[in-house]
Amino acid sequence: MRYIIIGAGAVGGSVGGRLAQAGREVVLVARGRHRAELAAHGLRLLVPDGESRHRLPVVDGPGPLGELRADDVLLLAVKTQDTVAALETWADVPVAGGGTAAERLPLVSLQNGVESGRLALRRFRHVYGVCVWLPSAFVEPGVVSAAGSPLTGILHLGRLPHGTDDTARRIAADLADARLEAPVVPDVARWQYAKLLWNLGTAFEALCGPAADEAAHALLARVRAEGERVLDAAGIAYASAEEQRAARGDKVTLVPLDGAPRGGGSSWQSLARGTGTIETDYLNGEIVLLGRLHGVPTPLNELLQRLAGRFAREHRAAGSMPVTELVRRADEAERG
Incomplete structure (x- = not known):
């Protein structure tokens, strides 16, 4: 699976960096100075067990990627007020083998609140919610920090509006390898409201x-x-x-x-x-x-x-x- 981090700020950058450390394939989506720094110098991730730098593909949208892969996972980590624009940008991107991202790919909402999941379900068929417990910060362009230890975060994960499936379990397994515990639950909205x-x-x-x-x-x-x-x-x-x-x-x-x-x-x-x-x-x-x-x-x-x-x-x-x-x-x- 390839993880496309839409919004590689504090949360998105921390998850992307940890996944990259665990050997997973990651693409970062960012804008402005942050994108420029990521492209030029890589993602600098500050965590309790040490600093690391990850030179990962960086794009400002789907255009440079062309056709998306059938094993892509879209991790949406923008602020809620930016969700609609992000969904509109990625929904109709074609996927290898036919269909669009909205029709075929899993979209995982790594966001606070509950509104983004509802917005995503208007456009995407396969939406997963996350209760994000991940203390992180955007330090400066190109640099994010995640201060949690021994785990970087806990991300309760499940389908929206409810349920679990094999895709959720595969994503959870990758997150677990990346120091991010991800319990797969059938009632993720209950955790999100908490x-x-x-x-x-x-x-x-x-x-x-x-x-x-x-x-x-x-x-x-x-x-x-x-x-x-x-x-x-x-x-x-x-x-x-x-x-x-x-x-x-x-x-x-x-x-x-x-x-x-x-x-x-x-x-x-x-x-x-x-x-x-x-x-x-x-x-x-x-x-x-x-x-x-x-x-x-x-x-x-x-x-x-x-x-x-x-x-x-x-x-x-x-x-x-x-x-x-x-x-x-x-x-x-x-x-x-």
């Missing part, structure tokens, strides 16, 4: 920085409790915190890496890099949407969605809002 609840805190982190005091942790608990009320009202199942802890244990422990300070997760990194966009509409915004559909108020997640979007559009600094200010606004939002 991760969604966790990701509701990424907007807080982007605004205020990592939670460091009692007030911050108390607000995060309120935000996630609001999310749980919404999922319960919608009848959506999600893995419990106890089940997640049992599955992960101490398999992915963060280790400080020289030259790769970790300031925060993916939303924090979006603000820190000044990308102008942030994934919050598909994280906190998913809870807001479900709350409106099922009659559950979501003032805290609405607030985080709105503020994080404003910070991104205005290119405001990551972590620049005082926690006390956000708590004050949250209290006001709940009072209505």
Whole structure:
């Protein structure tokens, strides 16, 4: 199997680098300076067991590849807001032996939230969801880091909307060889919704920085409790915190890496890099949407969605809002 990593940033680059280390065939898809650095110098991967460099094929789209191979696997690792463009770019690419990528190839969503899988199912026949537990960072063009040890990450994997098959098991086996545990589960959406609840805190982190005091942790608990009320009202199942802890244990422990300070997760990194966009509409915004559909108020997640979007559009600094200010606004939002 050849793995085409569509979006070779923090998560995509870490998975691609680890797969390459394990001897799997990998193609990286990237743009701009990142693509130029990857093409010129290879992918530099920083992990606890040492630094490595991988000179892999790098493209900015399907054109240079021509006809895709029947054993290709598309790993989609762009941010959710970039999903539609990526699907449109790759869906109609021809595959050797007939048909298109959307008709024949597996597409694996290595993304936060749940919306990308739904979008993919509109275009692709064979879609696989992943609950991504992989602490990673885009350090600079050409360089990504993954600080987890002894495993780089845990990626619960299954077909969408549900089920398993031999393709999922083959992908999981390759990931396992690459220091990425990949339990194949028939109910991957249940794990994705559990991760969604966790990701509701990424907007807080982007605004205020990592939670460091009692007030911050108390607000995060309120935000996630609001999310749980919404999922319960919608009848959506999600893995419990106890089940997640049992599955992960101490398999992915963060280790400080020289030259790769970790300031925060993916939303924090979006603000820190000044990308102008942030994934919050598909994280906190998913809870807001479900709350409106099922009659559950979501003032805290609405607030985080709105503020994080404003910070991104205005290119405001990551972590620049005082926690006390956000708590004050949250209290006001709940009072209505």
